[in-house]
Amino acid sequence: MTEATAGLVVIGGSHAGHQIAIAARNAGYEKPVTILSDEDTAPYQRPPLSKAYLLGKVDAEALLFRPVAYYEGQGIDLRLGAPAISIDRPGKTVTTAAGEAIPYEKLALATGARVREIPIPGADLPGVHYIRTLADIDGVAAELDRVETVLVVGGGFIGLEAAAALRVLGKKVLVVEALDRLMARGVGQTISDYFADYHRAQGVDLRLSTGVQALTGGERLSGARLGDGSEVQAELAIIGIGVLPNEELASAAGLDCDNGVLVDQFGTTSDPDIFAAGDCTRFVHPFTGEPVRLESVQNASDQARTVGAAIAGKPSAYDAAPWFWSDQFDLKLQMVGLTQGHDREVLIGSQAENAFSVFYFGGETWLGADSVNRAGDHMAARRLYQQRYPLTEAELRENADNLKGLVKALRKG
Amino acid sequence: MPKIIFNHPDGTSETVEAKAGTSVMLAALTSGVDGIEAECGGSCMCATCHVYIDEAWLDRLPKVQILEDEMLDDTAAERASNSRLSCQIEMTEDLDGLIVTLPDMQI
Numbered sequence: 390m391t392e393a394t395a396g397l398v399v400i401g402g403s404h405a406g407h408q409i410a411i412a413a414r415n416a417g418y419e420k421p422v423t424i425l426s427d428e429d430t431a432p433y434q435r436p437p438l439s440k441a442y443l444l445g446k447v448d449a450e451a452l453l454f455r456p457v458a459y460y461e462g463q464g465i466d467l468r469l470g471a472p473a474i475s476i477d478r479p480g481k482t483v484t485t486a487a488g489e490a491i492p493y494e495k496l497a498l499a500t501g502a503r504v505r506e507i508p509i510p511g512a513d514l515p516g517v518h519y520i521r522t523l524a525d526i527d528g529v530a531a532e533l534d535r536v537e538t539v540l541v542v543g544g545g546f547i548g549l550e551a552a553a554a555l556r557v558l559g560k561k562v563l564v565v566e567a568l569d570r571l572m573a574r575g576v577g578q579t580i581s582d583y584f585a586d587y588h589r590a591q592g593v594d595l596r597l598s599t600g601v602q603a604l605t606g607g608e609r610l611s612g613a614r615l616g617d618g619s620e621v622q623a624e625l626a627i628i629g630i631g632v633l634p635n636e637e638l639a640s641a642a643g644l645d646c647d648n649g650v651l652v653d654q655f656g657t658t659s660d661p662d663i664f665a666a667g668d669c670t671r672f673v674h675p676f677t678g679e680p681v682r683l684e685s686v687q688n689a690s691d692q693a694r695t696v697g698a699a700i701a702g703k704p705s706a707y708d709a710a711p712w713f714w715s716d717q718f719d720l721k722l723q724m725v726g727l728t729q730g731h732d733r734e735v736l737i738g739s740q741a742e743n744a745f746s747v748f749y750f751g752g753e754t755w756l757g758a759d760s761v762n763r764a765g766d767h768m769a770a771r772r773l774y775q776q777r778y779p780l781t782e783a784e785l786r787e788n789a790d791n792l793k794g795l796v797k798a799l800r801k802g
Numbered sequence: 803m804p805k806i807i808f809n810h811p812d813g814t815s816e817t818v819e820a821k822a823g824t825s826v827m828l829a830a831l832t833s834g835v836d837g838i839e840a841e842c843g844g845s846c847m848c849a850t851c852h853v854y855i856d857e858a859w860l861d862r863l864p865k866v867q868i869l870e871d872e873m874l875d876d877t878a879a880e881r882a883s884n885s886r887l888s889c890q891i892e893m894t895e896d897l898d899g900l901i902v903t904l905p906d907m908q909i
């Protein structure tokens with residue numbers, strides 16, 4: 390048996406994983422810290438993959454959160470290409486694919502999510518891509534030179550960002566979305582409609598309420614058969630139909646999971662020595678009281694800091710307002726709150742000027758806001774939301790041109 | 803390559819070389835300068851890349867845009883007249899020798 394001191398082992402080295410390790414160190418954790426990552430690249434940012442990186446505006450080095458030497462300097466043993474394959478809770482060890490059993494005192498799961506694969510014929514043809522990792526997007530980029538027509542399956546954030554970037558790069562882009570509107574899980578009707586119009590105005594062929602029956606081709610992808618039976622051309626396809634939480638390791642170890650590893654407000658799982666953060670978790674959200682699984686940088690970072698602090702013996706409950714963003718063409722969409730289940734949308738600003746916000750209400754309760762090129766609204770909404778300010782529709786309309794004023798009043802009061 | 807001098811709140815300082823065209827934020831991160839979080843990776847969404855610019859350099863920087871201005875209202879350390887978000891400052895040869903001070907907190 391190894392005599393190594395048992396410290397913190399983090400499984401997964403992305404937004405949440407690297408942040409847990411750093412946060413634990415920052416909060417004073419002194420025992421060994423090991424990150425096991427199954428990727429070959431040091432922890433890097435995912436959001437630019439479908440945005441600036443796809444557009445060629447930033448290189449791979451610029452995606453890294455920190456240079457590799459930083460982890461060494463912090464006494465963090467960053468192991469790349471080192472998947473964890475099982476957790477032995479009674480023995481308190483994690484076994485890697487290489488067969489090493491690493492002892493832990495505290496374990497943190499930051500295994501994130503993986504893409505949902507599309508279960509249709511032709512899905513494994515060369516030319517069919519998903520976007521989750523750097524390797525994925527490099528695979529797309531490597532083919533772009535000889536590709537003119539692109540099919541994007543799924544009108545969610547990532548699919549639309551990729552569609553926008555590929556359009557800017559001069560490709561002919563077709564987006565199909567099975568639902569009758571875009572980004573339906575994240576935004577309301579007004580924003581969906583606005584983005585649909587915008588994409589079309591930029592030359593994207595967008596088909597709503599349309600599925601894909603099959604991806605077709607010989608040696609590689611050359612087209613697709615859509616839900617209505619029509620055939621379209623496509624030399625490259627990007628599938629963006631959502632992700633699934635990587636919870637198998639946790640559930641095999643007997644931890645409570647239900648569409649995500651279940652954690653409390655400190656990021657603790659059903660085992661008090663095992664924590665989890667980021668896309669792999671599901672938890673009761675402090676702002677809604679409802680269980681959610683969030684897929685965002687905000688949640689991955691904030692939850693990771695919560696977990697790092699708890700592991701270092703300085704627990705403080707997670708209480709962060711959810712926010713998210715998406716860049717498509719020259720539109721910056723900024724979101725705050727959890728707005729699903731709203732029954733009313735209130736628009737301020739001007740759609741004609743491409744600068745507006747939509748505030749969502751469910752009954753009398755303000756649920757959040759989405760802003761397009763209105764950073765001021767977004768930041769004001771974020772502060773009001775974080776303070777749990779009970780914004781009313783009347784107050785919103787009255788202060789539509791000066792939401793900041795409300796924030797200032799709140800700060801004074 | 804243009805140099806940037808980072809002053810830490812504890813009085814120490816580091817000089818790093820930045821590729822022209824990269825942001826001050828990225829130059830700090832890729833050189834392992836501590837004190838910048840940059841949670842959103844330079845999307846001007848998080849205000850955790852806040853820095854104070856040496857007064858002598860302030861006017862030589864590109865102007866603060868609306869988005870940055872809004873975010874600067876949300877920094878963890880107090881905003882001052884020389885506050886900037888380091889992800890929004892692109893390094894050029896002209897900025898060789900830029901002096902920035904890191905705040906004592908970003909979160």
Ligand SMILES: Cc1cc2nc3c(=O)[nH]c(=O)nc-3n(C[C@H](O)[C@H](O)[C@H](O)COP(=O)(O)OP(=O)(O)OC[C@H]3O[C@@H](n4cnc5c(N)ncnc54)[C@H](O)[C@@H]3O)c2cc1C
Nearest residue numbers: 401403404405427435436473500501502667668684685686
């Ligand atoms: C293209 C793209 C664009 C995005 N844009 C935005 C955006 O604009 N704004 C935003 O807020 N969010 C965005 N997101 C979402 C955001 O990137 C995720 O919420 C975030 O990456 C979650 O971080 P995480 O660490 O929890 O999980 P992940 O990033 O999924 O990382 C989990 C890591 O753990 C590894 N792993 C899994 N199992 C094991 C194992 N057994 N052993 C070792 N390692 C393992 C995985 O390989 C992976 O590297 C985007 C995501 C993508 C893919």
Ligand code: FES
Nearest residue numbers: 844846849851889
């Ligand atoms: S890195 Fe997030 S605002 Fe600069």
